[in-house]
Each structure stands twice: as structure tokens, then as C-alpha cells.
Amino acid sequence: MNRPYFFYGTLRHLPLLEAVLGHEVVATPAWLADHALYWVKDRSFPILIEEPGTRAEGILVTACSESDVARMDFFEGGFGFSGRVMEVMRHDGAVEALVFHPEACAHHCERGGVWMFEQWQQQFGAEFVAMAKDYLAQFGLKPPRAVAARFEQILARGASRVRAGQAAATTLRHHAASGDVTVAALREPYARFFAMEEIDVSFRRFDGSMSPQVTRAGFIACDAVTVLPYDPLRDRVLVVDQFRAGPYLRGDPQPWQIEAIAGRIDPGEGPEAAARREAVEEAGLALTDLLPVASYYPTPGCSAEYLYSFVALTDLPDAVAGVFGVEGEAEDIRGHLISFDRLMALVGSGEISNAPTILTAFWLAQNRERLRGG
Template sequence: MTRPYFFFGILRHLPLLEVVLGRPVQVQTAWLADHALYWTKDGSFPVMLYRPGEQAEGVLLEEQSASDVDRLDFFEGGFGFSAHPVQVIRGGEPVDAQIFRPEPFGIPTDLGPAWRLENWQQRFGAEYEAMARDYLAQFGLKPPRAVAARFEQILTRGASRVRAAQAAPTELRHHTVAGDVAVAALREPYARFFAMEEIDVSFRRFDGSMSPQVTRAGFIACDAVTVLPYDPVRDRVLVVDQFRTGPYLRGDPQPWQIEAIAGRIDPGETPVEAARREAVEEAGLVLADLLPVASYYPSPGCSAEYLYSFVAVTDLPDAVAGVFGVEGEAEDIRGHLISFDRMMELVASGEISNAPTVLTAFWLAQNRARLRET
């Protein structure tokens, strides 16, 4: 008989465990003596360490099918985790079980505080459930290591799915209900930092019938933010200047772009938190209040990217301009302090030619007088 599995970390979150196994589960509470859980620094998951006198709470999954074992090996194996025997306590009695742990089992040095399931669930639970659906969609199609290599991208997409579920109004457009979209096949011909997906799909027509099956492809990018710092006293903004791949691949001889500060929303972050972080990374600015400009799909016909744009009212003295970027990410970003009028000249001339910055410039033009009065 196979030993029961003891889950002590994120798989204690039963909705996530059910996604991984592809079925409802029933578990029992158990404890592992002389161990405790800690956050990994800047991580979204815990690590278990030997701690005499402490106990790590977990759950026991006693009944497993061959499919359960295969799906768990796929989910855990990509990260170098495998099942190892362990003895846990259930109802005061010892039970022989097995846990997933990495091999070799190292001791991290960059630990955070003690890990609590409730805190993790509030911040990451829904994102991990969405991530696991995408992750397990590759079960039987790709090797575990190949899928795990894109874990951060898959988790970031899961966070985007959670935000997307908070749908905008449908007062004018068609209100989608179950059965309005039918996907016959899903393929992923390319997946690295970004991915491409191709679907064979039919959709509800306005006459009530379903369309013929068509093949459509989309660029899979995560949700992102832009933020334009504006000083209403000096009536100027800070924009950044950096090389951009898209214009270069289009054949643009001038691929450096004048933009608002921008970056992706990391797992566990809100759009506002991401905007503040990016302002520090790209311009060395600590921002307070952010004013929402719009949230939108910049190119819905071919991309899943969704943007949240902000204006930040802040102090912009001469010293804030400079060269910034995150070390290790090949970022080389120059900040420019320019007047509001100069920004609008650059929009008119086409030197500012990316949609989020143009959109934000027009929003600022509409609201500038009000901001300068306050």
C-alpha cells in the first residue's frame, strides 16, 4: 500500500490541491515534529526547516490513484522535488507518510518570517489556483522541467487571470454567458519569457448561431502598469527613454522610446504597488498618491496584455533625472524632466508614439488645471 502524502506548504490549500489532482479531495490534519515553515525571501512559497521542539502543521492524503501520483510527480518534479518517507503525528498516533522535498536538500540562507497558511491564502491563493490550471494543462504534453522553467511567467499569468475575472461592465457590448465560446483545441507553439498560444475556436454570432471554427493566435503577456510622475508646481513630468524590441523588429530606425515608467505586475502585487515599485526601479522615485487614468487592452486583436495607467502627483526637482534600471535585467533607462508643453509637442510630432504615454498625456491635458489648483 502506498504511504499517504503529507502536504505541509501550499498544497494545504485544498482548492489548489484539487486543481493539481484534477478531482475533489478529503484530507486529515497531521503534524511533523521538530520542523517549522518560513517564507523564502521575496518568494511566494514556504520552506521547511528542522527546528527542535516545534511542529509543522499539514494534511494527510491517504487515498491516491495512479493518476494522482503521476500528476503530483509532474507538478513537484519540475522543481527537483521528489517523495521521501517521513513519520508524522495524526490524532496523537505516529503515521508513516511521504513528503515532497528537493534533492539535494539544501538549507536556504535568505529566509523571511514564520510562514502562515492564512497569510499566504489571502495574498497568493487565487493566483496559484489559476497558475496550476495552466501548469497542469501541459501534463502529458511537455516534460516537467520545461514547464517549471516558466513557473514565474505562469504564476504571473495566473495573477492576470484573477484580475481579469473581475469583469468590466457590459451595458453596450455583448454579455458573454456559458456556451458563447467553444475551444476545440489549444496549442502553445512558443513559450519562453512570453508565450504564444493558438486556439481552434468558435463563438456566438449576433444572430444567435455559432460561428464556424476558426484558428486564432495570441501573444500571452502579463498585466502591467504605467505611471507618469507630474509636478503641478513646476508643471513638468518625468519620462523615461529606453531601447524597445517591438519598434526595432518593426524596422523602426529609432527604436529608443520616450515613455511613462512601466513594468509588469508581479504575483501578490496590486497595480498600485507595482507602479510604486517600478517608479523606484526606473526613476528612483518614491510615489504616494496615484491617480487612475484608465485600464485597457492596448491591442486586443492579438495580445492578452492588459495595462493599468496612472498619473502620480509628486515633487520633481532637477536632481531626479538620471540613468536607472534593475541590475541583472539588462535595463538601461534614462529619465528626462520635461515641461508639460514639451511633452505635448513630442506627442504631436510623433516622437512620443507609444499608446500608454499618449493616452496618459491626453488625460493629463484634460485634468491639468484641476491638479494645479490643488
């Protein structure tokens, strides 16, 4: 029997459901009596809880093909959600429908506050729709749990895709149009916290023809922020000192780096909010005024990473320097208070050797007189 499906959580968002299924969907309003929705604590999706006297709003989809069911099972199955036949209400009466029920999550997920669909749409809706493209690209290639284990990384990439859609104007560079890039194959040979992707691709040449098919690989890192706290009264900055794998793997005998505060933009978070959060985590600083320096690809030839760099005007008394970091992420970060002149000397000597900090230091040098005057 081809039962209808009832969607109450993220898949209630029709653009997401259509992205998962790969086609347009016709749905009608429905609800599940004596059930309520709560956020899974510190996550971006809800959990269904049995609660007398309440109702969980959702949508009912009546025509689901075998392919639809397989794609839904892949999308939900990795999180321990499985279809359960339940009585669902609609305006013309009750109907039996399959409901993805949190079998595993019900036992180990901590409940947060009441989940509001409209709030989720505003904060996460576009990111989830963008994420679905990358998530479903693994359908038939990897087991559901292996993909679900990287859900937060895939969602953060979806958020990066949303921001990438707001690209700057094209006044000099080639203005890309539909068909200017064609991908014949996509492979993901490595995927953990970061990922590597390999594509067989052709692109439009400047003479109007398409290039031969070539293979290109890229390091998939999500959008991130850097922020350099600057005290214009004391004319000094706070920089952080930490071990970095990149210099070590290059063979650098001094792999500790002097940097601006930095970190990934989490799903549902904007660049400024991420900068403020990272300042608390890495330096114990509560920032207010953030001045944008630049947004840019640090290494576009081989990496998808995109950075938003800021200078923060803030008070930096002697006591703010210390050792910080998120313990669960094995961070061990030491803050240094240094004068502006020392900052520029370190850039000049090469001891500061990472692009975001150098770029930000030069921006500060250009704007320092104005900031101190203000």
C-alpha cells in the same frame, strides 16, 4: 502499498490541491514534528526545514490514484521536490506518509522569514489556483523542469486571470454566457519570458449560432502598469527613454521610445504597488499619490496584455533626472524632465508614439487645470 500524502505548504490549500489533481479532495489535519516552514527568499512558496521542538502543520490525504501521483510529481518535480516516507502525526497517532521534500532546494534556496499559511493564502492563494490551470495544461506535453523554469511567468499570468475575473459591466457589448466560447485545441509553440498560444476556437455569433472553428493566436503577456510622474507646481513630468524591441523588429530606425514608467505586476502584488516599485527601479522615485487614468487592453486582437495606467502627483526637482534600471534585467533607462507643453508637443509630433503614454498625456491635459488648482 498506497501510502497517504502529507501536504504542508502551498498544496495544503485545498482549492489548489484540487486544481492540481482535477477533482475534489477529502483531507484531515496533521503535522510533521520537529520541522518548520520558512519562505524561500524572494519567492512565493515555503521550504521545509528540520528544526527540533517545532511542528509543520498540514493536511493528510489517504486516497491517491496513480493519476493523482503522476500529476503531483509533475507539479512538484520540476522544483526538485521528491516524495519521502516520513512519520506524520495526527490526533489519533502517528502514520507513515509520503512528504514532498525539497531535495534540490535545500541546497541552493536562501531561507527567508517564518512562513505563515494564512498570510500566503491571502496574498497568493487565488493566484496559485488560477496558475494551476495553465501549469497542468502542460502535463504530458513538456518535462516538469521545463515548465517549472517558467513558474514565475505562469504565476503572474494566474494573477492576471484573477484580476480579469473582475471584468467591467456589460451594458453595450455582448454579455458572454457559458458555452459562448468553445476551445477544441490549445497549443503553445513558444514559451520563455513571454509566450505564444494558438487555439482552435468557436464563438457565439450575433444571430445565436456558433461560428465555424477558426484558429487564432495570441501573445501572452501578464498585466502591467504605467505611471507618469507629474509635478503640478512646476508643471512638468518625468518620462523615460529606453530601447524597445517592438519598434526595432518593425523596422523603425529609431527604436528608443519616450514612455511613462512601466513594468509587469509581480505575483502577490497589486497594480498600485507595482507602479510604486517600478518608479523606484526606473527613476529612483518614491511615489505617494496615484491617480488612475484607465485600465485597458492595448491590442486585444493579438495580445492578452492588460495595462493599468496612472498619473502620480509628486515633487520633481532638477536632480531627479538620471540613468536607472535593474542591472540583472539588462535595463538601461534614462529619465527626462520636461514641461507639460513639451510633453504635448512630443505627442503632437509623433516622437512619443506608444499608446499608454499618449493616453496618459491626454488624460493629464484634461485634468491639468484641476490638479494645478489643488
